Amino acid sequence: xxxxxxxxxxxxxxxxAELWLHxxxxxxxxxxxxxxxxxxxxxxxxxxxxxxxxxxxxxxxGVCEAxxxxxxxxxTHRGHGHCLAKGAAPxxxxxxxxxxxAGYCKGKGGSMHIADPTTGNLGANAIVAGSTGIATxxxxxxxxxxxxxxxxxxxxxxxxxQGVLYEVMNLAQLWKLPVIYVCENNFYNEYTHYLExxxxxxxxxxxxxxxxxxxxxxxxxxxxxxxxxxxxxRARRGEGPAFLVCNTYRMRGHHVGDIxxxxxxSKKEEQEWGDRDPIKRLGDWLIKxxxxxxxxxxxxxxxxxxxxxxxxxxxVAAAYPGPEEVDQDVYA
Amino acid sequence: MPEIATKETTREITFAEAxxxxxxxxxxxxxxxxxLGEDVAEAGTPFKVLSGLVEEFGTQRVIDTPISEAGFTGxxxxxxMTGLRPVVDIMFGDFITLTMDQMVNQAAKVHxxxxxxxxxxxxxxxxxxxxxRSAAQHSQSLHAWFSHVPGLKVVLPSTPYDAKxxxxxxxxxxxxxxxxxxxxxFKMKGPxxxxxxxxxxxxxxxxRVGTDITFVATSSMVQVALAAAVxxxxxxxxxxxxxxxxxxxxxxxxxxxxxxxxxxxxxxxEGYGRYxxxxxxxxxxxxxxxFNLDAPVKRLGAMHVPIPFSPPLEDATVPNEQxxxxxxxxxxxxS
Numbered sequence: 087x088x089x090x091x092x093x094x095x096x097x098x099x100x101x102x103a104e105l106w107l108h109x110x111x112x113x114x115x116x117x118x119x120x121x122x123x124x125x126x127x128x129x130x131x132x133x134x135x136x137x138x139x140x141x142x143x144x145x146x147x148g149v150c151e152a153x154x155x156x157x158x159x160x161x162t163h164r165g166h167g168h169c170l171a172k173g174a175a176p177x178x179x180x181x182x183x184x185x186x187x188a189g190y191c192k193g194k195g196g197s198m199h200i201a202d203p204t205t206g207n208l209g210a211n212a213i214v215a216g217s218t219g220i221a222t223x224x225x226x227x228x229x230x231x232x233x234x235x236x237x238x239x240x241x242x243x244x245x246x247x248q249g250v251l252y253e254v255m256n257l258a259q260l261w262k263l264p265v266i267y268v269c270e271n272n273f274y275n276e277y278t279h280y281l282e283x284x285x286x287x288x289x290x291x292x293x294x295x296x297x298x299x300x301x302x303x304x305x306x307x308x309x310x311x312x313x314x315x316x317x318x319x320r321a322r323r324g325e326g327p328a329f330l331v332c333n334t335y336r337m338r339g340h341h342v343g344d345i346x347x348x349x350x351x352s353k354k355e356e357q358e359w360g361d362r363d364p365i366k367r368l369g370d371w372l373i374k375x376x377x378x379x380x381x382x383x384x385x386x387x388x389x390x391x392x393x394x395x396x397x398x399x400x401x402v403a404a405a406y407p408g409p410e411e412v413d414q415d416v417y418a
Numbered sequence: 419m420p421e422i423a424t425k426e427t428t429r430e431i432t433f434a435e436a437x438x439x440x441x442x443x444x445x446x447x448x449x450x451x452x453x454l455g456e457d458v459a460e461a462g463t464p465f466k467v468l469s470g471l472v473e474e475f476g477t478q479r480v481i482d483t484p485i486s487e488a489g490f491t492g493x494x495x496x497x498x499m500t501g502l503r504p505v506v507d508i509m510f511g512d513f514i515t516l517t518m519d520q521m522v523n524q525a526a527k528v529h530x531x532x533x534x535x536x537x538x539x540x541x542x543x544x545x546x547x548x549x550x551r552s553a554a555q556h557s558q559s560l561h562a563w564f565s566h567v568p569g570l571k572v573v574l575p576s577t578p579y580d581a582k583x584x585x586x587x588x589x590x591x592x593x594x595x596x597x598x599x600x601x602x603x604f605k606m607k608g609p610x611x612x613x614x615x616x617x618x619x620x621x622x623x624x625x626r627v628g629t630d631i632t633f634v635a636t637s638s639m640v641q642v643a644l645a646a647a648v649x650x651x652x653x654x655x656x657x658x659x660x661x662x663x664x665x666x667x668x669x670x671x672x673x674x675x676x677x678x679x680x681x682x683x684x685x686x687x688e689g690y691g692r693y694x695x696x697x698x699x700x701x702x703x704x705x706x707x708x709f710n711l712d713a714p715v716k717r718l719g720a721m722h723v724p725i726p727f728s729p730p731l732e733d734a735t736v737p738n739e740q741x742x743x744x745x746x747x748x749x750x751x752x753s
Contacts, residue, residue, distance in 0.1 A: 158500065191533035201532035208499060209532060213523050219492015220524060226493055227500035230452065230478070237496075250519070253489025260484070415534035416568050418592035 103377035109151055109307050110372060113143035113365045114387055116167045118394045119176055123166065123183065127342040131402065133185055136197040139167035141337030144364035145270050146171035148310025149238055152318045158206045158224040158237040160217030163198045165210030168240050173205035176394055180401035187407040194407075194415065215241060215248035218267070222254040225265035225327070236264045236321045244275035246284055246291070255327070259295040264321035266314070267292065267329045270304065272336035277350045292329030304334030305364040308371075335359035428611050434467045434604040436578035437543075440585035441468070441505065443614065445475050448503060451589060453480045454490050455507025463507060465604050487516035491542065495525045498540035503589060508544035511598060512558045517542070525594040526569030539592045541585070547600040547638045547688055548725045548736050557725035557732070559688040562695045564596045565665040571595040571619055572665045576640035578608035580663055583617030591619065600638040620667030624676070628658035631682040631746050634673055634699050635659060639686040639737060646742035655750050665695055673699065674706030681712040682749050686737055691719030713749045718742060
């Protein structure tokens, strides 16, 4: 398997375009995955709801590309992007979203609980800040067992309201654990602007524990990746945890059914953030720097679209778990 | 109870020593076992249950945490998923409220939600039981809460022998196990084999054989039931005492078979009766032994009040042997 380190060597020797094209591909895959999810919901093919990651792709991709396959992540209810960026296969993701046996969790988890040990994914979590302990515990194991793994804890700015986050950040800094707390500030705690829920300064909260607390433009995958790489390598060297705020925007609603959003945010605001689309931004840069032509990017998008359509087809055709599965796996 | 025959193979140790021995043996056996909690290292906990462990295993494995029950319990869940076997110490059972999301929404569900891919082999040790004059926030018996949740196992040892054997099994279990220790029992002595042994979870123990009435008693209430049985013997009533030892997995068969044999049953548990462990165990007996019962199944639990501080008030909230004796006599038509 090609490693992140391989790619970074290439950047340093002047052939880094491969990495940025890879990231463009990953971000586009997440975007097109989510469009299919929305379509499945609209066509009433998907049970329940899903929380789309559209607009935030640069965070998951920029961070996960700084990790090795063995490194850990924990994710959130808005987790499809993290799971894909860490290496999940779209067909098994869709199968899970549809509650099928072929899904990552045999259909028992669904959209909000994708977990996959083979890609270091400790699980998406539907309790806000619910995975902060798990991520910190994975970092604790890594340190205790000397594995050199790093754990990344993704959470939205809504998790800043939960006390357990601060409890585990305190533990992580006391014990110099290799964990990166990645706060995706997408502006909205569900339907409430974060300024109505968050006193003071976000970074200052983490800085108070004595850990590096940084902020980055979450629509710029190159910036996210650069800073994530630095923090991850620092953690891997045993220098402890870090906190990274990625300022981004949830371009869609809280969930697929949240269509009429005027009561909590303006169309103008959505339009402004739409102009800062992270995928378009990287694409424009790739073209400007002559790393890729528009046609290459367009062809890549078409190819991914076909892959996603095939993955959906697989999931729709896949079988539901048999009724005998219902009480299996309660205990190990 | 298994035969613990000779002085050569057993010795008398306290409940606290039994717990400590179980931890020490499992920590020697498996380097992945670590202890996390408040004042667990040099202090050995306020109850001194863990005294000496840090000297043998060091502060890398017997780890003092901040006063952050949710934080270190959550950390233990993640550590258990990724290769360690943490034993977290929650000083008082009342503080499990602070860990509820970590245990109920995380630890209990990880295995099922991931389709069986991630496991959480962790133990939470905590306490139950009133009568220490510690008032309403340090005296509760809240084991029913965890017993209610699929994915968790709940252990309630009532003797030093059971405590050691069950804790060793709990640490080796691949699931989250909550281990409740009665605070009043730490100094209680009992025979414990010198040889290594384990006790499986989900196997009830007949603490006393009898023919006229079955007492199903847990944890702190086992000794109460045994004392009541002695009193009853004097008036010619033979009581059998069954200790389920684990509320989940639950050895329904042993409970039901005993009730079928004696035709009467009283369930005694220090948790609140309302929607509690006594309710569940009574229902199991009623469903399983209905046609053999000569009387309704009776329940005795903690009085439905916050545990009061004042000694005479506190004592009134917990079932005692006189209450069990009176209830049994009445149930046997001897009032």
